[in-house]
Every structure is written in structure tokens, then in C-alpha cells.
Amino acid sequence: MNISNILIVSPMYKELSKIIEKEVLHKTFRFIPEEELIQDDLSWADALVSFNLKADYDYSHVKWVHSLGAGVDRFLYKKDWNEDILLTRTICSFGQRIAEYCLSYILKDLQFHDVFQEQQQQKKWVQHTPKLVAGQKVLVYGTGEIGQMIAKLCSGLGIEVYGVSLSGQEKAYFKEVMMVNSHFSRLNEMNYLINTLPLTEQTDMLLDETVFTQLSNAGFINVGRGASVNDGALIQALTDNHVKFAVLDVFSKEPLPENNPLWSHPRVQITPHISAVTTPQEGAACFLDTLKNIDENKPLKNIVDTAKGY
Structure with missing residues (x-):
């Protein structure tokens, strides 16, 4: 799978940018908050990295979606998923x-x-x-x-x-x-x-x-x-x-x-959904590890079974 353009949409986009751009030099990134996201960003991207997208954007043409959280229901629950898109999730602490x-x-x-x-x-x-x-x-x-x-x-x-x-x-x-x-x-x-x-x-x-x-x-x-x-x-x-x-x-x-x-x-x-917070460091580490394995065509330990929903 050839991934060149990666769109990262997150409230912690600035923190992720500082970590990821130090580690990856051969990809093109866009780091933005969700309120600035437009459809053109998704049309540009080969991969989307996000917790979830609150609006009904069309990201059916991207090759890979990576969830910054452990759950993926906001991508899958009561939604039609394009089985050609790889879906992975964050595994950390x-x-x-x-x-x-x-x-x-x-x-x-x-x-x-x-x-x-x-x-x-x-x-x-x-x-x-x-x-x-x-x-x-x-x-x-x-x-x-x-x-x-x-x-x-x-x-x-x-x-x-x-x-x-x-x-x-x-x-x-x-x-x-x-x-x-x-x-x-x-x-x-x-x-x-x-x-x-x-x-x-x-x-x-x-x-x-x-x-x-x-x-x-x-x-x-x-x-x-x-x-x-x-x-x-x-x-x-x-x-x-x-x-x-x-x-x-x-x-x-x-x-x-x-x-x-x-x-x-x-x-x-x-409590306000804090039992398992994704830190920028852990979120970036899991994403970078997954990207490396995709580039090297290695098995993914965090791939989601979209038929099961987890």
C-alpha cells in the first residue's frame, strides 16, 4: 500500500505535528483541528488519522483510516464501510x-x-x-x-x-x-x-x-x-x-x-471520558509503528475486523 499524503485531524494536532514530523521525512502531512476540516483535505489524503469525524464527510476513497482511540464505533457503527479501506486503531496503555x-x-x-x-x-x-x-x-x-x-x-x-x-x-x-x-x-x-x-x-x-x-x-x-x-x-x-x-x-x-x-x-x-486518554506521545507512537509496518508490508497487530466492529 502506497501512502504519501496523510491527514491528521485532532484537537492535539499541534502536539502530534511536533512529534511526527521529526520522525517521518518521506511523507506529506496536514495537521488540522476538526473545525478547520474541509472536503478538499479528505480528497487530497491517502490516509486519515483521527478520533472521529463528527460531520458526515466522504472519506471513502482514502486507503487507510487510523483511529487515535481504542474504539472505532464512530467510524463503523450504523455506517456502511468500504471494505477496501484499511482500518486500524490505537493500542497503548x-x-x-x-x-x-x-x-x-x-x-x-x-x-x-x-x-x-x-x-x-x-x-x-x-x-x-x-x-x-x-x-x-x-x-x-x-x-x-x-x-x-x-x-x-x-x-x-x-x-x-x-x-x-x-x-x-x-x-x-x-x-x-x-x-x-x-x-x-x-x-x-x-x-x-x-x-x-x-x-x-x-x-x-x-x-x-x-x-x-x-x-x-x-x-x-x-x-x-x-x-x-x-x-x-x-x-x-x-x-x-x-x-x-x-x-x-x-x-x-x-x-x-x-x-x-x-x-x-x-x-x-x-467522569468526563478520562479512563483511557490518548496522550500525544502514545498516539503518535502507535501511529508511527503502524505506518512503518504498512510501508514494510508487515503484519498489523492493531487491524480492525470491520465485520465485527472491533
């Missing part, structure tokens, strides 16, 4: 970052951080014995690279980690991996649920009342995609104490609208 993010909220719950904070405000001295992580049960939706890193970190602390995937294929660090349609009877055993699933037609609204009503006061953490969760069902599960708390880093619409009831729910913790 996402798994480690997300695993530590999830573990921090599990530890926060087990150590009664919120309880002690409230007692401090009320000047109450009431002892609660922190719980150990060992023996806790965590169910992870999605057993790919990110799910496996969560399982590795948690299982190393003695947590029993279970997985749910479309295939049900066993993976390292999981005590058991179940298929989507056969895991419901196990939900009431779980202390925490973590969603890492990509957004596809199979995962759209997958986590609904069918899942949440089976829980017994479990914590829920969403670091996958917002559209995988039925927000109404989640709020009802919080009301009915099927879910004890929810930590939400991703939403169907971002930024989360100010009138969304999740903002003010007392048992919902909201």
Missing part, C-alpha cells in the same frame, strides 16, 4: 489506565471512603471495618485487551474475575468466561460489574433491566461505551438497590447534557 481506574473505585467502596467522608462532615466517630479485595467477585463485559488487563490486575489481588463475551471463549486471568445469553443466573453472585464492550449492533443497550434486576446490591462501572447501557434501567436499579453505585465514564451523548438526571443522582459518579 489503555488497558493499564482503565484497569487502574476501575480498581480505584472498587477500593474506594471496600474502604468506605464515602461513608467516612460523610461522617467527617457530621463529626461522627463510627467505625466500619474495611473489606478485603481478596474473594470479591467481579464480572467484566468484554474479554479483549482491556478486559484482560482488568482481569490480570484484579486477579493478582485475589479477586475472582469472570468474563462475558459474545463467543464465551476462555481467556487468561478469567476464572470463567460466559456467553451473553448464559450468564444471567450468575449475576446475583457478583460484587461488581465492569463494562468494557465496544459499541456494535450486538452490544447496543445490552445492559438493561434484564441484567440490572438480577444484581444484589452490586457496584457498576462503565468504561466501554455509553450506548451499551440503558440509562433508565440503571437509574431504576439504583432506586431498587439492585445497583449500590454507578461509576460512569462514557455516555451515549458527550458531553453529557446538563439536564440529564445522572448528574444529580447521589449514587452516581461521573
Whole structure:
């Protein structure tokens, strides 16, 4: 594949420019923010590098699209994809970052951080014995690279980690991996649920009342995609104490609208999609490695199966 003209569209285009243009001398680049993008830029490009394009531009003629994020749903979900276009995604420290993010909220719950904070405000001295992580049960939706890193970190602390995937294929660090349609009877055993699933037609609204009503006061953490969760069902599960708390880093619409009831729910913790931020250094490194492998006709470890959506 001959790639000469590369268009990089990103909020961090200046930082990427400083890094990439030092490393690549035999390509022509355009680094621009999305608000300055025009169709002529895409018509010029052999390759597009971006998180996503919010407007419906035509980039069907480019040879290669590289996502600066781990997810590619903004390129594929409910869209027709030209199978002649190579699609790759960024692989870097996402798994480690997300695993530590999830573990921090599990530890926060087990150590009664919120309880002690409230007692401090009320000047109450009431002892609660922190719980150990060992023996806790965590169910992870999605057993790919990110799910496996969560399982590795948690299982190393003695947590029993279970997985749910479309295939049900066993993976390292999981005590058991179940298929989507056969895991419901196990939900009431779980202390925490973590969603890492990509957004596809199979995962759209997958986590609904069918899942949440089976829980017994479990914590829920969403670091996958917002559209995988039925927000109404989640709020009802919080009301009915099927879910004890929810930590939400991703939403169907971002930024989360100010009138969304999740903002003010007392048992919902909201973070602004920061559990796995692409730094300019990591984003550039993965892109440069992928470009090098394409130029040298080497196998790509980050190629996307566009039929599956991830």
C-alpha cells in the first residue's frame, strides 16, 4: 500500500505535528483541528488519522483510516464501510489506565471512603471495618485487551474475575468466561460489574433491566461505551438497590447534557471520558509503528475486523 499524503485531524494536532514530523521525512502531512476540516483535505489524503469525524464527510476513497482511540464505533457503527479501506486503531496503555481506574473505585467502596467522608462532615466517630479485595467477585463485559488487563490486575489481588463475551471463549486471568445469553443466573453472585464492550449492533443497550434486576446490591462501572447501557434501567436499579453505585465514564451523548438526571443522582459518579486518554506521545507512537509496518508490508497487530466492529 502506497501512502504519501496523510491527514491528521485532532484537537492535539499541534502536539502530534511536533512529534511526527521529526520522525517521518518521506511523507506529506496536514495537521488540522476538526473545525478547520474541509472536503478538499479528505480528497487530497491517502490516509486519515483521527478520533472521529463528527460531520458526515466522504472519506471513502482514502486507503487507510487510523483511529487515535481504542474504539472505532464512530467510524463503523450504523455506517456502511468500504471494505477496501484499511482500518486500524490505537493500542497503548489503555488497558493499564482503565484497569487502574476501575480498581480505584472498587477500593474506594471496600474502604468506605464515602461513608467516612460523610461522617467527617457530621463529626461522627463510627467505625466500619474495611473489606478485603481478596474473594470479591467481579464480572467484566468484554474479554479483549482491556478486559484482560482488568482481569490480570484484579486477579493478582485475589479477586475472582469472570468474563462475558459474545463467543464465551476462555481467556487468561478469567476464572470463567460466559456467553451473553448464559450468564444471567450468575449475576446475583457478583460484587461488581465492569463494562468494557465496544459499541456494535450486538452490544447496543445490552445492559438493561434484564441484567440490572438480577444484581444484589452490586457496584457498576462503565468504561466501554455509553450506548451499551440503558440509562433508565440503571437509574431504576439504583432506586431498587439492585445497583449500590454507578461509576460512569462514557455516555451515549458527550458531553453529557446538563439536564440529564445522572448528574444529580447521589449514587452516581461521573467522569468526563478520562479512563483511557490518548496522550500525544502514545498516539503518535502507535501511529508511527503502524505506518512503518504498512510501508514494510508487515503484519498489523492493531487491524480492525470491520465485520465485527472491533
